[in-house]
Amino acid sequence: MAEPNLVMVGVNHRTTPVEIRERLAFNRGTIEASLEKLVAYPEIVENLILSTCNRVEIYARVTNCDTGIDLLKRFVSEYHNLPLSELNKFFYCYRDERAVEHLFRVSSSLDSMVLGEAQILGQVKDAYSTARALRSTGMVLNQLFEKAFSVAKRVREETGIAERGVSISSAAVELARKIFEDLENHSVMLVGTGEMAELAAKHLISYGVKTVYVASRTYERAVKLATDLNGCALGFEQFKEELHRADIVITSTAAPTFIIKKEMVERAIHQRKNKPIFFIDIAVPRDIEPEVNDLENVYLYDIDDLESVVNANIKEREKEAESAMGIITSEVVKFNNWVVALDAVPTIVEMRNRAENIRRREMDKTFKKMQHLSPEDQSAIDRMTSTIINKILHKPTVNLKKQTQSQEGHVYLKAIRHLFHLDD
Amino acid sequence: MGKLVFNTAIIGYLGASVGYFIYLVYRRPVVSTLAAAAVGLALFAHTVLIGLRSMETGHGPYTTPFEVALFLAWLIVVVFFVTEWKYHIKDLGSFVIPLVFVILLFSGFLSQEVILVEKTESQYWLTLHRTLSALGYAAFSIAFAAAIMYLIQEHQVKSKKLGIMYFRMPSLEVLDDLNYKVITIGFPLFTLGFLTGAIWNVKMQQGLMSWDVLKTWPLVLVWAIYALVFFGRLFAGLRGKKAAQGAVLGFVAVISTYFLHV
Structure with a gap:
């Protein structure tokens, strides 16, 4: 296999509006049918379809890149009944190294709408296992996707791409976990039942918070949200007396003035024997007097603070994405070397050349010593040694060609190159 | 060698x-x-x-x-x-x-x-004194490290400037707990070390009055700082930043005392 002829054709959230993307999406059932249809084309050796809400991409090994790309585009257009002339402006196509690089970027979440989000890797893994189960992928795509998963793991471990929360509620949870280690034994109090407060509370609960209090000016709303969150409803005036029970307080009322004042918090913190309280004020106008943050063991973040944390985190992720690109570039080179090594022909030629050189050298030496040999004798010896070489190398050559079409082909090639010392 | x-x-x-x-x-x-x-x-x-x-x-x-x-x-x-x-x-x-x-x-x-x-009785007291004190000091060193980490982390969360250390370092709760635990172990050991030292002194010099003031008072100060942190946490809810500052101050006193002894 001289050329891997890898191609990918796709659309994503950057190139294509959602109205088109949703029409191009494949679901599990249509993916299986499509994979089978595609692999039936003689031009397509292996293929895989990745379809998420942000992208539809087809990866394939084809007999020829240009015709392969055209075929995939036509397939998508015909399958979804959208004219190719209209779709052409949305498609992006990559071949060989560029296709490899693109997949590595996608699975490492560098191409995601939210940089570093974890979901995409799972989606790529699903797409791969679906295709693998149908045997629509083979040696090259299997190796490519396995590699993509290990690259994604490296990126996640060696860069901070996924380290920082990039939404208000994840930044708030992160802060809570830097103040309190384990959220399980901690409680949260919601003052006001705003949507964002609810979201943040749910996020905290998913990290183990068990005790939830909800206070609202309308008691019914407090009861309703408390039931949803498996918590306990408080009357609006009651929360002030119960403030000391909460480790995390999230406020989101529509009150025009501060409802939590410094003295109130001072009292609560005293009652708690200085155990820290983390206030998250997502109300506009603010619910909590900013001076509360001056108290020891009290941490107050308002919506602007959280937003600037999120913005700083996004910038950090972008910086981390640059170092992730370094990892990807070096992994693309490695993968390319693997692909190049798949090609058995140069190795066979080198192996034969090496044997032929030895034969010639030894023959010259012998002929010099045995001057009495007639030209006929010499050519008989020449033919005989040549046949020996051919017979010895025949089976290894045939087997090598056969094995390089299999999953472990590169191992055979490596072994041959090593045994015959071809890389010195 | x-x-x-x-x-x-x-x-x-x-x-x-x-x-x-x-x-x-x-x-x-x-x-x-x-x-x-x-x-x-x-x-x-x-x-x-x-x-x-x-x-x-x-x-x-x-x-x-x-x-x-x-x-x-x-x-x-x-x-x-x-x-x-x-x-x-x-x-x-x-x-x-x-x-x-x-x-x-x-x-x-x-x-x-x-x-x-010489292997005399007072020598045993001295050995005991130095071992116990050293154990106390070792615990105080860990408390010092935990306190420095606490103060860095606390400063970041409080000032809302979340730098790289914010992500790297553990939570305030863990650091405060570590500070608390090592002082809870270190302080009684140090106190025992202090007492055995006093006994040794009495044995050696037949009387408390002959104590070297320059050497003793700093030790009393060290003891007082850690006593404040230890009992303060136990009875007055002293924790977090103040406890960390106490551990840092105490350790500075330990270092100064060492130099006065040398």
Whole structure:
């Protein structure tokens, strides 16, 4: 296999509006049918379809890149009944190294709408296992996707791409976990039942918070949200007396003035024997007097603070994405070397050349010593040694060609190159 | 032989300090493993060194300032390993091991002259006093490291400037808890060390009145600072930033006292 002829054709959230993307999406059932249809084309050796809400991409090994790309585009257009002339402006196509690089970027979440989000890797893994189960992928795509998963793991471990929360509620949870280690034994109090407060509370609960209090000016709303969150409803005036029970307080009322004042918090913190309280004020106008943050063991973040944390985190992720690109570039080179090594022909030629050189050298030496040999004798010896070489190398050559079409082909090639010392 | 072992320990701790620092900033798991291995190697050399020294002097490492520094540094590493094992705060190494390195480096400049001691009853009190105090000091060193980390982390969360250390360092709760636990263990040991020291003094000099004021008062001050942190937490809910500041202040007092003793 001289050329891997890898191609990918796709659309994503950057190139294509959602109205088109949703029409191009494949679901599990249509993916299986499509994979089978595609692999039936003689031009397509292996293929895989990745379809998420942000992208539809087809990866394939084809007999020829240009015709392969055209075929995939036509397939998508015909399958979804959208004219190719209209779709052409949305498609992006990559071949060989560029296709490899693109997949590595996608699975490492560098191409995601939210940089570093974890979901995409799972989606790529699903797409791969679906295709693998149908045997629509083979040696090259299997190796490519396995590699993509290990690259994604490296990126996640060696860069901070996924380290920082990039939404208000994840930044708030992160802060809570830097103040309190384990959220399980901690409680949260919601003052006001705003949507964002609810979201943040749910996020905290998913990290183990068990005790939830909800206070609202309308008691019914407090009861309703408390039931949803498996918590306990408080009357609006009651929360002030119960403030000391909460480790995390999230406020989101529509009150025009501060409802939590410094003295109130001072009292609560005293009652708690200085155990820290983390206030998250997502109300506009603010619910909590900013001076509360001056108290020891009290941490107050308002919506602007959280937003600037999120913005700083996004910038950090972008910086981390640059170092992730370094990892990807070096992994693309490695993968390319693997692909190049798949090609058995140069190795066979080198192996034969090496044997032929030895034969010639030894023959010259012998002929010099045995001057009495007639030209006929010499050519008989020449033919005989040549046949020996051919017979010895025949089976290894045939087997090598056969094995390089299999999953472990590169191992055979490596072994041959090593045994015959071809890389010195 | 002694010199070689000493250098191995010093280089081991230096390498580990650098390794832990790189880990703190760049988060390469392999670096932290290497750093832990370097500390292990250094601790081994350090133990051999103390063994050699004890064979040479015929008694434990408590007599000269050199021996005390050697022993204290050794105990800090042991306590560090126990803490590491219990708490898994890898970054503690970035704060503790440099301290060990500095103490050991400093000990290299001290006189290594051997002082022979008779095995008298008062000598036993002295040994007990120095072992207990050194254990207390080792615990205080860990409390100091945890307190520094707490103050850095607290400052970031409070000022809302979340730098790289914010992501790297453990939560305030864990650091405060570590500070609390090591002081809770260290303070009684130090107190016992203090009392056995007083007994030894009485035995040696037949009376409390002959105490060297310059040497004793700083120790009383050290004791008072840790007593405040210890009982303050127990009875007055002293925690967090104040407890951390107390642990830092106490450790500064410990260091000053050591220099007054030398």
